[in-house]
Amino acid sequence: MPGMTTEKKLIVVTGVSRGLGRALVKSFTSDGHRVVGIARSQMAIDELRKEHGDSHRFDVVDQADASQVKHWGKSVVAEVGVPDLIINNAAIINENAPLWEVPDNEFSSLIDINVKGVFYVCKAFLPSLIKRGSGVVVNLSSGWGRSVAPDVASYCASKWAIEGMTLALAQDLPPGIAAVPLNPGVINTEMLLSCFGDSASDFQNAAQWAKTAAPFLLALDAADNGISHTAP
Numbered sequence: 001m002p003g004m005t006t007e008k009k010l011i012v013v014t015g016v017s018r019g020l021g022r023a024l025v026k027s028f029t030s031d032g033h034r035v036v037g038i039a040r041s042q043m044a045i046d047e048l049r050k051e052h053g054d055s056h057r058f059d060v061v062d063q064a065d066a067s068q069v070k071h072w073g074k075s076v077v078a079e080v081g082v083p084d085l086i087i088n089n090a091a092i093i094n095e096n097a098p099l100w101e102v103p104d105n106e107f108s109s110l111i112d113i114n115v116k117g118v119f120y121v122c123k124a125f126l127p128s129l130i131k132r133g134s135g136v137v138v139n140l141s142s143g144w145g146r147s148v149a150p151d152v153a154s155y156c157a158s159k160w161a162i163e164g165m166t167l168a169l170a171q172d173l174p175p176g177i178a179a180v181p182l183n184p185g186v187i188n189t190e191m192l193l194s195c196f197g198d199s200a201s202d203f204q205n206a207a208q209w210a211k212t213a214a215p216f217l218l219a220l221d222a223a224d225n226g227i228s229h230t231a232p
Contacts, residue, residue: 015090017044023206063117073124114158170226178225
């Protein structure tokens with residue numbers, strides 16, 4: 001369990017249009033941190049820009065597009081600075097179904113966003129973090145990245161990939177940098193609703209989750225490199 005910190009940070013968050021990403025943005029900005037966020041929805045980005053003002057940066061970026069992510073990453077480093085904390089949150093889930101019934105294009109889209117997109121974001125920022133000698137990359141995994149369930153095999157595949165990729169990445173990193181796979185726990189979001197139906201309401205919502213998860217994330221440091229965490 002990392003210790004608490006009051007240092008103000010520059011934080012990159014992907015998937016800020018809704019759910020955990022949007023809740024984290026609100027928590028981080030309320031605490032005085034500077035946030036750079038991306039999402040595919042122009043409407044959501046416009047709302048975030050209006051809500052949080054010019055001191056933060058929100059861009060429409062498809063993280064499944066390598067060239068878009070590369071260009072965006074270069075722009076952020078040049079115009080805003082090198083992030084202290086990167087949270088790869090963006091992810092999708094296929095409609096519940098046995099694996100053999102998942103449409104090819106839907107499986108491909110899930111892998112493009114959930115796995116390849118995380119790779120692209122890591123690749124866009126890690127050289128700058130390594131050059132500076134500090135920084136934390138948190139890749140959101142899942143309970144289904146450490147266990148399995150029926151009808152969600154594609155999602156499980158993507159999150160097991162995140163666990164393995166992140167833990168292997170941790171071994172590549174020099175001292176001062178951390179890569180952390182984080183299981184956020186079970187939260188009542190649109191994604192959970194698609195899997196659990198009405199029973200999703202039995203769990204805490206994203207805003208409630210962010211109250212404890214945001215301080216936890218902010219306190220992660222180099223000592224957490226290669227540790228699979230679960231959010232409090």
